[in-house]
Amino acid sequence: MTPTVEFVELRKRFGSTVALDGVTARLEPGITGLLGPNGAGKTTLLRILATVLAADNGELRLLGQRPDTPAALRAIRQRLGYCPQEPGFYGHFSAFDFVDYIAILKELDDRGARRAEVRRVLTVVGLEDVMHKKIRALSGGMRRRVAIAQALIGEPDLLVLDEPTAGLDPELRLRFREVLSRRRESQVVVLSTHQTDDIAAMCQRVIVIDGGSVRFDGTPAELAARAAGHVWVSDQVDQVDPSAKLSWIDALGQRRHIGTPPDGATLVSPTIDDAYLLLVGRNSGAVVGA
Amino acid sequence: MKDLVILVLLVAAVSAFMWWRRRRHPDFETESRRSRLIGAPSPRQSVLQLARVEAYRLHVHPGTLIGFALMLALAPLAIFHTERIDLGTAESDQLLVCVLFAWGALVASACAVLRSRRHRTDELFATLPMPMESRTTAHLLATSSLIVAGVIVTALVFIVSATRAFGTPRWSIVALGPVLIVGAAVLGVAVARWIPIVGAAFAACIATIIVQANFHQQSPQWRWLHFLVEADVADHYRELEIRHDEWHLVFVVASIGLPVAVALLRSGRTRRVAVVLGVSTVVLAISGFAQIRAPGTDGVATAATRLERPVEVQSCATSGVVTTCVWPRLDHIRPALLEVVSNVVNAAPPAAVATGVTVSMRPQIDVRTVVDAKVARAVDPSVVFGRDAVVTADYGEVRDDDMEIALAYRTALTIVGLPDTVWWAEAGSGSAAWTTQLLARNHDAGRIAIASPLTTCSAAGEARAVIAGWLTRQASPATRGAGAVARERAMGDWVDLNDHYENFTYRIPDPTPVHGTVLLAADWLAAAWLSDNVDAAEVQRVLTANWSVLMEPATTSARLFALGGWAVPGEFVAARSPSGRAAVIAPRNRCADVTP
Numbered sequence: 001m002t003p004t005v006e007f008v009e010l011r012k013r014f015g016s017t018v019a020l021d022g023v024t025a026r027l028e029p030g031i032t033g034l035l036g037p038n039g040a041g042k043t044t045l046l047r048i049l050a051t052v053l054a055a056d057n058g059e060l061r062l063l064g065q066r067p068d069t070p071a072a073l074r075a076i077r078q079r080l081g082y083c084p085q086e087p088g089f090y091g092h093f094s095a096f097d098f099v100d101y102i103a104i105l106k107e108l109d110d111r112g113a114r115r116a117e118v119r120r121v122l123t124v125v126g127l128e129d130v131m132h133k134k135i136r137a138l139s140g141g142m143r144r145r146v147a148i149a150q151a152l153i154g155e156p157d158l159l160v161l162d163e164p165t166a167g168l169d170p171e172l173r174l175r176f177r178e179v180l181s182r183r184r185e186s187q188v189v190v191l192s193t194h195q196t197d198d199i200a201a202m203c204q205r206v207i208v209i210d211g212g213s214v215r216f217d218g219t220p221a222e223l224a225a226r227a228a229g230h231v232w233v234s235d236q237v238d239q240v241d242p243s244a245k246l247s248w249i250d251a252l253g254q255r256r257h258i259g260t261p262p263d264g265a266t267l268v269s270p271t272i273d274d275a276y277l278l279l280v281g282r283n284s285g286a287v288v289g290a
Numbered sequence: 291m292k293d294l295v296i297l298v299l300l301v302a303a304v305s306a307f308m309w310w311r312r313r314r315h316p317d318f319e320t321e322s323r324r325s326r327l328i329g330a331p332s333p334r335q336s337v338l339q340l341a342r343v344e345a346y347r348l349h350v351h352p353g354t355l356i357g358f359a360l361m362l363a364l365a366p367l368a369i370f371h372t373e374r375i376d377l378g379t380a381e382s383d384q385l386l387v388c389v390l391f392a393w394g395a396l397v398a399s400a401c402a403v404l405r406s407r408r409h410r411t412d413e414l415f416a417t418l419p420m421p422m423e424s425r426t427t428a429h430l431l432a433t434s435s436l437i438v439a440g441v442i443v444t445a446l447v448f449i450v451s452a453t454r455a456f457g458t459p460r461w462s463i464v465a466l467g468p469v470l471i472v473g474a475a476v477l478g479v480a481v482a483r484w485i486p487i488v489g490a491a492f493a494a495c496i497a498t499i500i501v502q503a504n505f506h507q508q509s510p511q512w513r514w515l516h517f518l519v520e521a522d523v524a525d526h527y528r529e530l531e532i533r534h535d536e537w538h539l540v541f542v543v544a545s546i547g548l549p550v551a552v553a554l555l556r557s558g559r560t561r562r563v564a565v566v567l568g569v570s571t572v573v574l575a576i577s578g579f580a581q582i583r584a585p586g587t588d589g590v591a592t593a594a595t596r597l598e599r600p601v602e603v604q605s606c607a608t609s610g611v612v613t614t615c616v617w618p619r620l621d622h623i624r625p626a627l628l629e630v631v632s633n634v635v636n637a638a639p640p641a642a643v644a645t646g647v648t649v650s651m652r653p654q655i656d657v658r659t660v661v662d663a664k665v666a667r668a669v670d671p672s673v674v675f676g677r678d679a680v681v682t683a684d685y686g687e688v689r690d691d692d693m694e695i696a697l698a699y700r701t702a703l704t705i706v707g708l709p710d711t712v713w714w715a716e717a718g719s720g721s722a723a724w725t726t727q728l729l730a731r732n733h734d735a736g737r738i739a740i741a742s743p744l745t746t747c748s749a750a751g752e753a754r755a756v757i758a759g760w761l762t763r764q765a766s767p768a769t770r771g772a773g774a775v776a777r778e779r780a781m782g783d784w785v786d787l788n789d790h791y792e793n794f795t796y797r798i799p800d801p802t803p804v805h806g807t808v809l810l811a812a813d814w815l816a817a818a819w820l821s822d823n824v825d826a827a828e829v830q831r832v833l834t835a836n837w838s839v840l841m842e843p844a845t846t847s848a849r850l851f852a853l854g855g856w857a858v859p860g861e862f863v864a865a866r867s868p869s870g871r872a873a874v875i876a877p878r879n880r881c882a883d884v885t886p
Binding site: 053082 | 318321322325326327328329330332333335336339340343405406409410411412413414415416417418419420421425
């Protein structure tokens with residue numbers, strides 16, 4: 001049975017703050033990226049998908065089940081992998097022991113098989129040489145890999161990753177992409193990130209959330225296409241085009257503008273960054289790197 | 291009891307604060323419960339897997355290791371505080387050392403429960419199949435693994451103790467060691483589940499002291515409700531006490547059920563919690579009642595016989611003119627007992643001991659604080675503490691300097707016809723003074739004796755007094771120092787040669803005097819002078835020749851020295867009176883007036 005995640009009109013409030021305001025989507029196997037500014041509601045949505053939080057309203061089906069009974073919750077969690085935004089670690093445990101501990105909490109009862117699985121996931125994230133080191137002796141990037149490794153235990157059908165690549169060096173990010181892309185056919189992977197190049201490189205689908213609402217839902221190419229005709233460059237680096245919503249000097253030394261281009265402007269191919277900024281850029285006319 | 295009430299109020303206040311705090315700032319667990327996101331319990335196999343890991347972590351936790359180290363460091367204090375340990379009566383004293391390990395285990399188990407909170411893994415754990423209830427169960431199961439460590443630790447304590455001990459410890463008391471260690475660890479889990487701060491675990495350690503101390507101060511029955519029934523007074527009189535060791539073990543084991551239920555209750559009211567709570571409460575109530583209930587008719591009769599006529603149930607043996615009667619359990623003490631008594635008897639003129647001397651292990655007046663109220667009403671204290679010619683031997687080890695002196699002194703007093711122990715002058719059973727009245731009260735940081743039929747007398751200035759002192763000093767090398775405390779006193783002060791340290795300090799009035807006859811410091815000094823300056827055979831010759839005269843109460847110590855022709859320093863035999871400093875219980879009577 002194909003794993004799916006479906007949510008309809010999800011709403012969540014924290015006091016007077018609206019975190020989610022009617023979010024709807026259906027996620028099929030593959031990698032879905034969540035983009036959005038800080039406080040947009042990404043983490044709240046991921047926590048709901050990870051069964052940490054319950055929505056105030058709306059329909060939610062995770063892997064074909066509603067998480068509203070103890071038995072269903074347990075069944076869902078057995079097929080769920082979650083990497084929180086700020087994962088905690090038992091610093092006095094070795095990486096192996098910590099991931100093994102999580103594996104126990106994931107109810108992998110066969111000791112031999114469990115330890116083999118722990119070794120596997122630690123190898124997948126490239127920690128095979130340091131797996132017996134205490135976590136407190138590991139670097140920040142290595143710890144992040146431990147967090148990813150624990151989420152991969154048991155090859156879960158639903159993988160929820162909250163900013164998993166934060167703190168990883170470029171090589172490890174590539175490796176991470178490779179790890180995720182292997183399971184894209186059979187797993188529902190939802191990740192939130194501020195790295196748009198990760199989205200472009202890995203995700204078949206991207207959802208942009210802002211203010212608790214879905215602002216875009218489509219492929220990365222479609223997102224980029226949203227900005228087609230709205231991105232232009234000029235050689236006059238000191239001069240900001242007044243019709244631009246956002247403007248900055250790019251790596252080529254040209255001033256890049258997003259907004260409504262003036263006549264005769266030199267249009268360029270938009271990136272996901274451009275489209276994202278165009279979509280959620282709050283300060284119209286803001287100038288970045290002027 | 292006031293401390294206990296304060297403790298309960300404090301726990302209630304902290305619980306209320308934590309409840310309020312959780313409402314305002316819900317943690318992941320509280321949020322999950324509110325949102326009905328609690329998954330079904332994990333299968334037993336998964337819980338056991340986690341329990342296994344937690345058990346290992348519990349054993350290597352710094353709290354446990356520090357508790358063990360403290361235990362090792364302080365064990366010598368418990369084990370080597372006395373020359374010999376009677377493991378047949380003082381097992382609880384040895385077990386006190388295990389409490390240090392238990393406290394370490396309490397803190398360690400609390401830290402284990404709080405680990406996810408301290409390291410901020412609660413969010414991640416909330417997404418895992420094993421719910422908090424199953425994790426708590428695993429923590430509780432992990433604490434049971436401490437039973438092995440507890441057995442090893444307890445065995446270690448008793449093995450080391452055995453190097454300087456005698457007697458056979460009771461299994462039901464020894465078993466309390468591991469049980470208390472596991473119980474403390476379980477308490478740590480319960481505390482951490484409800485008050486998720488490490489400091490609460492330390493507070494729980496203090497709370498155990500308060501509970502222990504409060505029940506300890508209660509009546510003989512109620513003291514059974516604390517964890518470790520103290521050995522100091524009660525266990526001393528093992529044969530005279532109606533004990534409930536097996537019930538007490540059941541009681542302590544059942545009391546572990548309460549924190550188990552309390553820990554699980556944090557994850558919600560389930561049938562399992564109700565069963566644990568119900569069973570432990572019922573067993574606790576039954577075993578508690580069994581311990582505090584009044585003894586039956588047979589129990590009272592047995593206890594009364596042992597109190598009033600101990601010789602009937604003791605093992606007696608005669609050697610020469612000395613008959614020693616000991617409790618069967620303490621038969622191994624007989625040789626040491628006999629040695630001390632025989633040496634005193636041998637130093638006395640043969641005529642003085644022609645009818646033989648009987649020694650029997652009998653209680654001191656402090657037994658009144660441990661006998662059951664029903665038993666206390668059934669016995670006649672004037673029989674229990676009657677005036678007779680039997681030498682009272684202590685229960686404990688004789689091979690202890692103070693005990694040897696006390697036994698030799700009592701033997702010597704008996705030989706010279708003076709009361710060897712304090713006696714109860716009022717005949718008849720059930721008097722209020724005996725059954726309800728305390729023998730002392732606290733006043734100005736001291737203990738003041740309350741007037742009672744408890745009687746002692748003074749042989750000040752009598753030849754008998756000096757002879758008793760001299761005979762005492764003949765028993766063994768240890769008794770050569772008998773009366774040494776007299777040197778620190780004014781000439782006129784009463785010296786009660788008690789075997790309790792407080793009496794030697796002479797600062798704390800003792801409500802439970804042991805010896806029936808008190809001498810003046812001058813009498814002791816005269817006896818010391820005699821034994822130091824005159825050959826023992828010469829003294830014995832003079833005593834033999836003048837025994838009947840010397841035994842007259844009217845014969846003064848000056849007369850004794852005159853008969854021997856000994857030039858004793860004048861201040862030892864001059865007319866004297868107490869200096870006025872507070873005496874223990876100042877003798878109200880001259881022995882001459884009360885001796886039958």
